[in-house]
Amino acid sequence: MPILKVTDLKVYFNVRKKFFWSKNNADTVKAVDGISLDLNEGETIGIVGESGCGKSTLGRAILNLIKPTDGQVLWMGKNLANLEKNEMRNLRKDLQIIFQDPLASLNPRMTVGQIITEPLKTFFPNLSKAERRERVEEIMLKVGLSPHQINRYPHEFSGGQCQRIGIARSMILQPKLLVCDEPVSALDVSIQAQILNLLMDLQKETNISLIFISHDLGVVRHISHKIAVLYLGRVAEIAENEDLYKNPKHPYTQALISAVPIPDPDLEQKKQRMIIKGDLPSPLNPPSGCRFRTRCPKAQEICAEVIPVLEQISPTHIVACHFWREP
Amino acid sequence: MTHENKPKRFLFMKLSPIGERRYANFKANKRGLYSLWIFSVLFFFTLFAELISNDKPLLVHYDNHYYFPIFKVYPEIAFGGEFETEADYRDPFVQDLIKKKGWMLWPLIPYSYKTIKMDLPSPAPSPPSTENWLGTDDHGRDVTARLIYGFRLSVLFGLSLTILSSCIGIAAGAIQGYFGGLTDLIFQRFIEIWSGLPLLYLILIMASIIEPNFWWLMFIMLLFSWMALVAVVRAEFLRARNFDYVRAAKALGVGNITVMTRHILPNAMVATLSLVPFILSGSISTLASLDFLGFGLPPGSPSMGELLMQGKNHLSAPWLGLTGFLALSITLTLLVFIGEAVRDAFDPRKTFKR
Numbered sequence: 001m002p003i004l005k006v007t008d009l010k011v012y013f014n015v016r017k018k019f020f021w022s023k024n025n026a027d028t029v030k031a032v033d034g035i036s037l038d039l040n041e042g043e044t045i046g047i048v049g050e051s052g053c054g055k056s057t058l059g060r061a062i063l064n065l066i067k068p069t070d071g072q073v074l075w076m077g078k079n080l081a082n083l084e085k086n087e088m089r090n091l092r093k094d095l096q097i098i099f100q101d102p103l104a105s106l107n108p109r110m111t112v113g114q115i116i117t118e119p120l121k122t123f124f125p126n127l128s129k130a131e132r133r134e135r136v137e138e139i140m141l142k143v144g145l146s147p148h149q150i151n152r153y154p155h156e157f158s159g160g161q162c163q164r165i166g167i168a169r170s171m172i173l174q175p176k177l178l179v180c181d182e183p184v185s186a187l188d189v190s191i192q193a194q195i196l197n198l199l200m201d202l203q204k205e206t207n208i209s210l211i212f213i214s215h216d217l218g219v220v221r222h223i224s225h226k227i228a229v230l231y232l233g234r235v236a237e238i239a240e241n242e243d244l245y246k247n248p249k250h251p252y253t254q255a256l257i258s259a260v261p262i263p264d265p266d267l268e269q270k271k272q273r274m275i276i277k278g279d280l281p282s283p284l285n286p287p288s289g290c291r292f293r294t295r296c297p298k299a300q301e302i303c304a305e306v307i308p309v310l311e312q313i314s315p316t317h318i319v320a321c322h323f324w325r326e327p
Numbered sequence: 328m329t330h331e332n333k334p335k336r337f338l339f340m341k342l343s344p345i346g347e348r349r350y351a352n353f354k355a356n357k358r359g360l361y362s363l364w365i366f367s368v369l370f371f372f373t374l375f376a377e378l379i380s381n382d383k384p385l386l387v388h389y390d391n392h393y394y395f396p397i398f399k400v401y402p403e404i405a406f407g408g409e410f411e412t413e414a415d416y417r418d419p420f421v422q423d424l425i426k427k428k429g430w431m432l433w434p435l436i437p438y439s440y441k442t443i444k445m446d447l448p449s450p451a452p453s454p455p456s457t458e459n460w461l462g463t464d465d466h467g468r469d470v471t472a473r474l475i476y477g478f479r480l481s482v483l484f485g486l487s488l489t490i491l492s493s494c495i496g497i498a499a500g501a502i503q504g505y506f507g508g509l510t511d512l513i514f515q516r517f518i519e520i521w522s523g524l525p526l527l528y529l530i531l532i533m534a535s536i537i538e539p540n541f542w543w544l545m546f547i548m549l550l551f552s553w554m555a556l557v558a559v560v561r562a563e564f565l566r567a568r569n570f571d572y573v574r575a576a577k578a579l580g581v582g583n584i585t586v587m588t589r590h591i592l593p594n595a596m597v598a599t600l601s602l603v604p605f606i607l608s609g610s611i612s613t614l615a616s617l618d619f620l621g622f623g624l625p626p627g628s629p630s631m632g633e634l635l636m637q638g639k640n641h642l643s644a645p646w647l648g649l650t651g652f653l654a655l656s657i658t659l660t661l662l663v664f665i666g667e668a669v670r671d672a673f674d675p676r677k678t679f680k681r
């Protein structure tokens with residue numbers, strides 16, 4: 001039984017209306033257009049895709065930080081969109097998020113101690129000062145910060161340390177789901193590994209579920225149990241980690257994987273690259289049928305007419321392509 | 328805890344390094360710094376105007392007893408007089424009575440703002456003399472005394488109006504910026520309409536119905552002055568509500584009001600603070616212009632605008648107009664200098680010679 005079940009989630013943004021009395025001139029960006037996935041306890045799902053494909057919007061819509069236009073987010077069987085304000089507030093304890101820019105996600109006017117204590121103050125106002133401090137120091141140690149830094153300000157830390165502060169802030173309430181919105185893309189490679197390992201250690205310890213959003217396939221491969229590849233607000237392919245890398249079915253996934261650099265110059269030279277042409281089409285006016293068809297090497301007439309449905313090709317592997325059977 | 332670094336403090340506030348830089352920048356602007364000092368000293372002393380300029384002595388020694396007429400009312404009989412009403416210490420009869428059995432210690436300026444001098448050598452308004460340093464006005468009241476009380480009243484009025492209108496303006500701007508969307512749209516249109524109402528005419532009309540007093544004037548000016556800050560605060564909140572740490576706070580389940588006050592407001596305060604001195608000088612000049620037109624504070628109140636009006640009515644007594652002009656222009660200049668220094672200190676692009 002998955003703890004999180006997303007069914008046909010849609011998030012549309014109205015961009016601009018020419019006049020507010022004219023009804024049909026609204027342009028809608030379909031940032032997330034019918035995405036379904038589920039997540040088990042203690043599992044990590046990686047979400048990849050190029051910028052503008054709706055990764056972050058999906059993450060925020062799952063946390064109900066953006067109201068979904070349509071579809072459902074079932075958290076332990078409860079539809080988040082229908083919850084009362086108070087119930088939602090209580091659920092915030094279980095659903096947490098960390099952000100891409102570690103420094104920007106910390107209030108520059110608060111000390112590390114104040115930042116990490118804030119969730120405690122919000123949800124457990126009855127804790128005494130000493131208890132709060134104890135828990136803050138405990139979590140600081142757990143994420144690899146030393147408690148004597150408690151009175152420092154965020155700008156006195158490096159990017160990696162700031163991300164640790166962000167993780168400490170979201171982990172102090174012992175959440176059950178953590179949405180990581182590109183948590184390592186602003187960091188140095190060696191620091192990336194530290195943060196990823198920290199997240200994995202925390203996962204082992206607390207059995208937390210992670211939604212790991214990234215555009216770096218290498219990073220996602222390291223941390224995820226299963227991976228969803230998005231393209232322009234739709235799922236292209238979802239598969240178990242190794243399955244996806246060894247046996248990608250969707251041409252977009254194949255192209256992405258072939259673009260991952262191999263840290264060996266000889267292999268890199270010999271590697272067969274599958275190059276996709278052109279840029280991401282405007283989400284205001286996505287292509288008809290299969291959204292990838294404008295850049296797809298396998299595209300044929302049917303792709304422009306029929307939207308490919310997600311086909312189950314193995315119990316853990318689904319793909320949306322008319323020609324997935326072809327090599 | 329050996330590595331704990333204590334932030335520097337300014338008054339009671341913790342200073343972040345940015346705050347320290349701003350404080351240093353403010354201090355580097357000598358003109359603004361001295362203006363602040365002069366203004367604070369003037370304001371501090373006029374707060375105790377009753378001790379500097381009063382028609383009652385500070386201390387009376389009579390019949391081996393000490394009396395403090397400023398703080399307590401004594402009947403004339405206490406000094407051997409005839410009436411049970413309060414002793415008029417400027418009356419030569421009372422002065423003689425006290426001098427027979429003791430002495431009096433007078434304030435620096437022995438007139439209050441409402442003391443009418445009966446024994447003027449020339450008809451009022453009389454020119455400056457050793458007794459009346461800046462002369463008297465057309466009622467025979469000492470101009471120096473009226474100036475001291477008038478300065479205090481103007482600054483107090485300006486300060487309270489500034490504080491009240493900042494509170495309302497910040498709250499309104501915060502709500503608009505934070506919630507945005509339809510709230511923002513409706514509020515903005517309301518402000519556009521509201522700011523189109525002519526304040527001066529409204530006060531003129533109201534003044535013909537009710538006699539304005541300090542609080543009444545404050546209220547009606549407050550109705551309009553709060554809009555000064557709304558645009559700035561709204562812009563700051565609109566910007567800040569998309570900051571990651573604001574999003575993070577929302578995701579943590581922190582309530583709207585806490586997010587606004589704890590996370591966004593401290594950042595919006597920068598833009599707000601640099602506007603405050605200008606709002607203060609604006610309120611003072613509005614009050615002065617109302618007084619000048621005769622629609623301000625009730626007759627008899629000391630005020631710089633009223634002094635200017637007397638100067639206009641008595642061109643043959645230039646000390647009235649000159650004093651009013653100098654007092655008002657120096658006050659406003661000091662405030663503008665302070666405002667400029669604050670604004671520059673908060674400007675991140677400005678660099679200063681140290």
